[in-house]
Structure formats: C-alpha cells, structure tokens
Amino acid sequence: MSTPTLWLTLQARDAPALIDWYRDVLGFVLTAEHRDGDHVGHAELLTADGVGGLMLGSHVEGREWSIPPGSAHAYVVCADPDALHERAVAAGAEVLRAPSDTDYGSREVTLRDPEGNSWTFGTYPGTGR
Template sequence: MNNDAANAANTAKAPIPTPTVWLTLQATDAPALIDYYVDTFGFVLTARHGEGDVVDHAELLWPEGSGGIMLGTHRPGRAWSREPGTAGGYVVTTDPDALHERVVARNADVIRPLADTDYGSREFAVRDPEGNLWSFGTYPGQAR
C-alpha cells in the first residue's frame, strides 16, 4: 500500500473530533425546528434538555464532519438572547446533489438553486421554517 492509500485508510478510521465551534440559535418552536433539521437536513440529535415544548438546550451534529448546532427556545430579555430567524450557516457536504434532492423532496424553501460557483463549490441555499439561512456545498474553506 502506498503512502496516499495508507493515509486515506488511517483517515477513514480516525474518529470524528468533538466540535469546538458551534452555531447557536434560538427558535420560536424549538422542538419543530429540531425535527426539521433532523428530517430535512440530516443532522443527528445528540442532546436535548427541557420540558415539553420548552428546549433549554439541544445539540445536533453534522454527520459528515465535526460541526454542530446548539439551539433552544427563544426567551426575550435574557443575556444570551437573539431573535429567531436571524442566523445563517454554511455546511460542507460531499454530496450536495443528494442533499438537495432530499430537501426538495421535503418541500424545503430553496432560495438559491443547486449550482456550481466560480470558486469551485457546488452548493445551494435554504431558508428554514424560522427564517434562518443555510447554505450547503462542497467548499471546505482554505487549509491552514
């Protein structure tokens, strides 16, 4: 096995690191938004705290990498309070075509259709039910 093949095999076996940067947002209907992210986008719910329709804290991980979302029920007047629907995020995916097909099949509000960009990404954008903007594409950012 050459070095490239050995490195690829080791990378495939390496555990996905725990996220150290999280997108945080608040929602008017946090339980429904969690369900939407799991069903429509494919995030994985790993933690949810709270009673009934109130979500004190929830964590969702992106299955293709080490990123995640923390979200909870919007509570105006708290020190860490942001209006629902004001967040935006970019998520790297290795298969934007399949993900686009999935979100379209679930009647997502696609605001920018799947297309190739001039910077080498293949991507699309969606508005979630709370108004947050999500872009999904192949552009991984610049290496360090």
C-alpha cells in the same frame, strides 16, 4: 471523530419542530436535548460526519443573551448538495439558490429553514491551514 470546537447557536420559536427538521431534512444527529414540554432549554446536534456542531433552544423574549429567531446563516461542507436539495424540496423547504457551480469550484445550494435561518450546503471545504 473529534469533538467540534466551533458551534453555531440558534434560538427558535418552535425548537422541537426545528430539531426534527434539522434531523429529518438536513441529516443532523441529535446528541443532547434538555426540555420541559415544548420548551427546549438546550439541544445539541452534530453534522452527519460529526465535525460541525449546532446548539439551539427555545427563544424567550427579553432573556439575557436573547437573539432573534431566523437571524443566522451557516455554511456546511457537504459531499452531495444536490441530494440534500432534493430532500429539502420534498420537505417543503424554501430554496434561496438552486444547486449551482461557483467560480471557486464549489457545488452549492442555499435553503431557508422553517424559522427563517439560511443555510448554504456546498462542496467547498475552505482553504484549511
């Protein structure tokens, strides 16, 4: 497994709850967390295969490099979008697009996380190098 060199970064109103949701529903693995009570200064999560990375922390209005919670969209390559969809629905996730086949050969589902970010999980790996 190699270390990711591209990280999606997010800020959250309730970072501890979002971290739990990413682990329990989306299958991310928490690899680092620096927090003081409910304030998360920095957390790192990896996709189950370890090739994708996510960094997040608690949103603090007006802080330098402050981004609005819920303003991101990510695409994650996933072997079984249908199984992920089932877990997400069981956890009460909002489904933006039910599992479907695309005209470019991917099977995909799009969800919204509890903070409002949208996530597409699909089998399309990109065109590579």
